[in-house]
Amino acid sequence: MTKQLVVDGPGERWDSAVAGHLRWIRGLLDSLGLPAERRSALRHRLRAVEARAADPELRVAVFGEASSGKSTLLNAFLRRRLLPSSARVTTHTTTVLRHRDGAEGVVVRTADDDVLTWPSAAFAQWTGLRHTSRPGDLEDALERVLTTELAEQVRDLEVLSPVRLLGGGTAVLDTPGFSVTERGHRELAVAAARQADLALVVVPAVAAMSMTLVDFLSGPLLDHQDRCAFVLTKIDLLDEDERAEVVEVVENRLKELGIGDPVLLPCAPGQALKELTAPGARGPEPEGHLARFLAVEARIAELATERRQFAIAATVLGLLSDLLSAVEESAQSQRAELSRTERGLAALSLPDFPAFLDAWAQRTVDRAGSELSHAASAGIPAASRATLETKVVDAVAGDKIGNMSEAAGNVSRIVRLHLREEAERAVRTAADRAGELLTSGAEELARDFTTEYSALAGLAGEVWAAPEAPAVRATDLPAPDLSGVDETLTAIGTRLSASDNWRTGGGAMAGALAGSLIAPGIGTVIGGALGALIGKRSNDAAREQFLELARPIIAAAHEEIGALVGDSLLRVRAGVTDSIAALRRQYDDEWGAEIVRLTAENDRRRAELAAGIAAMEEAADGAGRRREEVAALRGEAARTVPDPEEQ
Incomplete structure (x- = not known):
C-alpha cells in the first residue's frame, strides 16, 4: 500500500509535517514586518495551500x-x-468536469463575479438561447459560451455530468x-x-x-x-x-x-x-x-x-514549496530594502549641532572680517585725493582768489563736504558688503542645515520642513558713526589756525574769521592762511602761495579721516559679529531640542532596522531550510508510489 505522508485520507487531518510548515508561515506573516500588500498576497497563497490540502x-x-x-x-x-472542438475554442478559462448524480448541468462564474447555472432563465438570457433543459440544448449552450465573444466574460466554467469520470472524487480539467x-x-x-x-x-x-x-x-x-x-x-x-x-x-x-x-x-x-x-x-x-x-x-x-494520495501530496507539497519560495524571496527583498535604509542612516555622519553652528559662525565672521579689514587698510582712495585737488584748484582759479574771503570759504566747504562724503561712502560701501556677506552666510546656514538634518529626519521616517533662510539685510547693521570725522576736521583747522606760522596780522584774523563762518575747522585754517596773503600780491602769486600752504593741511586731513573710517569699519565688523551670534542663537533656540530628539529617533530607528534585518535573514533562512525539507518529503513520497507490476 502507498505510504501516507500528507493526508490520512479524504476528510482527515493533515500530516504533521505539512501542518507544521503552514503554522510556521502563518505565524511568520503575523509577526514579520512585511509591507501590507506583500503580506496580503502571501496570506492569500497560504489560504490556497490550506484549502488544497484539506480538499480530498x-x-x-x-x-x-x-x-x-x-x-x-x-x-x-x-x-x-x-x-466543442478545440480548434474553435476561444475561452480564456479552464473547464472543470465533475460528476453529479442526476441531470447534466453547467455553472459559469463571470468576470463580474455573477454565477449563472444551466438550465435557468438567467443563463438563457445571458447566452441568448432558449430556457430549456434538453440534453441537446446543453451542447448549444457550451458552444455559445466557449466559442463566441461570451468567452471573454467567463472566469470559471464547470460542467456537471452523471458519468463517473475516472473513478469517484475526481475532477477533470x-x-x-x-x-x-x-x-x-x-x-x-x-x-x-x-x-x-x-x-x-x-x-x-x-x-x-x-x-x-x-x-x-x-x-x-x-x-x-x-x-x-x-x-x-x-x-x-x-x-x-x-x-x-x-x-x-x-x-x-x-x-x-x-x-x-x-x-x-x-x-x-x-x-x-x-x-x-x-x-x-x-x-x-x-x-x-x-x-x-x-x-x-x-x-x-x-x-x-x-496514485491518489501521492498525487495530492505532490500537489500540496509543490504549492507549499512555491509558497516557501515566495516567503523567502519576500524576506530577502525586505531585508535588502531595510539594509539600504540602514546604510543610508549609517552613512549619515552629522556633526554635533552646537559644533555645526559654531563652525558656520566662525566661517562667516572670518569672511566678513577679512573683507572689512581690507576696506579699512585701503582708506580713502588716491582717486579721491586727485578729485579734491581739482576741486580746490577750480575754487581759486582766475580772479576768484581776488576775493580772498569768498575763495577761502569755498575751499573750506569743498574740502569738508568732499572728505565727509568720501568717509560716508567708504563706510557705507563696507557696510553694504558686510550685509551681503551676512545674507549669504544666512542662506548657507539654512542650506547646510537642511541638507544635513532634513536627511536625518527623512531617514528616521519623518516628514520634516526645514527652515527658510532668515532675511538679513545691510540695514540691520548699525549706521556708520562719522562724528569723529566732523570732530577731526574741526580739530585740524583749530590746531593749524593757532600756529604762529599763520599769524600775519589783521588780515590773517579776518581771513580766519571769514573761513570759520562758512565751515568750522578746515575753514579756520584755510582762512588764516589766506588772510596772510591779502594785500598787494598778484592773483597768481596769491594762488600759488595759497595752494602751497593748503595742500599739506588737506593731506593731513585725508590721513586722519582715513584712520577714523577704519575705526567706523571696526564698529561695522562688531555689528556683523553680533548679527551672526544672534542668528546662531536663533537656530539653537528653535532647533536644538528638535535635533536632539531626531538624533535619538535616528538611533532608535537604526536599532529597529538592525532587528528587522536580522528577522528577515532568519525568516529567509528558515524558509529555505523548510523548502529543502519539503523537497525531501516530495522525493520520499515519490519513492512510496506502488509499482503497478508488483500489484
Whole structure:
C-alpha cells in the first residue's frame, strides 16, 4: 500500500509535517514586518495551500496542443459530443468536469463575479438561447459560451455530468491548447499544471513529440513527470505496421526527457466515440478501437486510484514549496530594502549641532572680517585725493582768489563736504558688503542645515520642513558713526589756525574769521592762511602761495579721516559679529531640542532596522531550510508510489 505522508485520507487531518510548515508561515506573516500588500498576497497563497490540502478531490488535468484530440478524448469520457472542438475554442478559462448524480448541468462564474447555472432563465438570457433543459440544448449552450465573444466574460466554467469520470472524487480539467497563439491560452495551461494532481498529456500519433510539447514537458510539467500518463491519440490514422514503431519512438523520446518508465496509452478516442454514440453499436463485448479505448480509460482510472494520495501530496507539497519560495524571496527583498535604509542612516555622519553652528559662525565672521579689514587698510582712495585737488584748484582759479574771503570759504566747504562724503561712502560701501556677506552666510546656514538634518529626519521616517533662510539685510547693521570725522576736521583747522606760522596780522584774523563762518575747522585754517596773503600780491602769486600752504593741511586731513573710517569699519565688523551670534542663537533656540530628539529617533530607528534585518535573514533562512525539507518529503513520497507490476 502507498505510504501516507500528507493526508490520512479524504476528510482527515493533515500530516504533521505539512501542518507544521503552514503554522510556521502563518505565524511568520503575523509577526514579520512585511509591507501590507506583500503580506496580503502571501496570506492569500497560504489560504490556497490550506484549502488544497484539506480538499480530498483528485484533479486530473488534460493537456495537449491544438488539434491533438484532447476534446475528443474528453467527449469519449463523457460518452457524448458535449465539448466543442478545440480548434474553435476561444475561452480564456479552464473547464472543470465533475460528476453529479442526476441531470447534466453547467455553472459559469463571470468576470463580474455573477454565477449563472444551466438550465435557468438567467443563463438563457445571458447566452441568448432558449430556457430549456434538453440534453441537446446543453451542447448549444457550451458552444455559445466557449466559442463566441461570451468567452471573454467567463472566469470559471464547470460542467456537471452523471458519468463517473475516472473513478469517484475526481475532477477533470480541460485546459486550452498550450500551442495556440490565442492570448492567454498557454498561461492558463501553466496555471492548471500548478493545480493538477495527475496530468494526462494527449500526444497525436500522426505528429508526435513536437518541440512545443517537449518544451511544455520540460517546463510547466517538469514536476509532474512521475505522475503523468501519455495518451497517444489518432492511432487509427496510422497503418497497423506503423503503430508499434510510433509507440516505441514516443516512449524512447520520453525516456530521453528523463521520464524513466513512461505510461504510454495508445488509442483512437474518435473511433471509440463514434461507437459509443451510435445507437445500439456497443455489444456485450466491445472490440477494436472501442475496446482499446475502454482499456485505456480503465488504466487511467486505476492510476488515479493508485496514485491518489501521492498525487495530492505532490500537489500540496509543490504549492507549499512555491509558497516557501515566495516567503523567502519576500524576506530577502525586505531585508535588502531595510539594509539600504540602514546604510543610508549609517552613512549619515552629522556633526554635533552646537559644533555645526559654531563652525558656520566662525566661517562667516572670518569672511566678513577679512573683507572689512581690507576696506579699512585701503582708506580713502588716491582717486579721491586727485578729485579734491581739482576741486580746490577750480575754487581759486582766475580772479576768484581776488576775493580772498569768498575763495577761502569755498575751499573750506569743498574740502569738508568732499572728505565727509568720501568717509560716508567708504563706510557705507563696507557696510553694504558686510550685509551681503551676512545674507549669504544666512542662506548657507539654512542650506547646510537642511541638507544635513532634513536627511536625518527623512531617514528616521519623518516628514520634516526645514527652515527658510532668515532675511538679513545691510540695514540691520548699525549706521556708520562719522562724528569723529566732523570732530577731526574741526580739530585740524583749530590746531593749524593757532600756529604762529599763520599769524600775519589783521588780515590773517579776518581771513580766519571769514573761513570759520562758512565751515568750522578746515575753514579756520584755510582762512588764516589766506588772510596772510591779502594785500598787494598778484592773483597768481596769491594762488600759488595759497595752494602751497593748503595742500599739506588737506593731506593731513585725508590721513586722519582715513584712520577714523577704519575705526567706523571696526564698529561695522562688531555689528556683523553680533548679527551672526544672534542668528546662531536663533537656530539653537528653535532647533536644538528638535535635533536632539531626531538624533535619538535616528538611533532608535537604526536599532529597529538592525532587528528587522536580522528577522528577515532568519525568516529567509528558515524558509529555505523548510523548502529543502519539503523537497525531501516530495522525493520520499515519490519513492512510496506502488509499482503497478508488483500489484
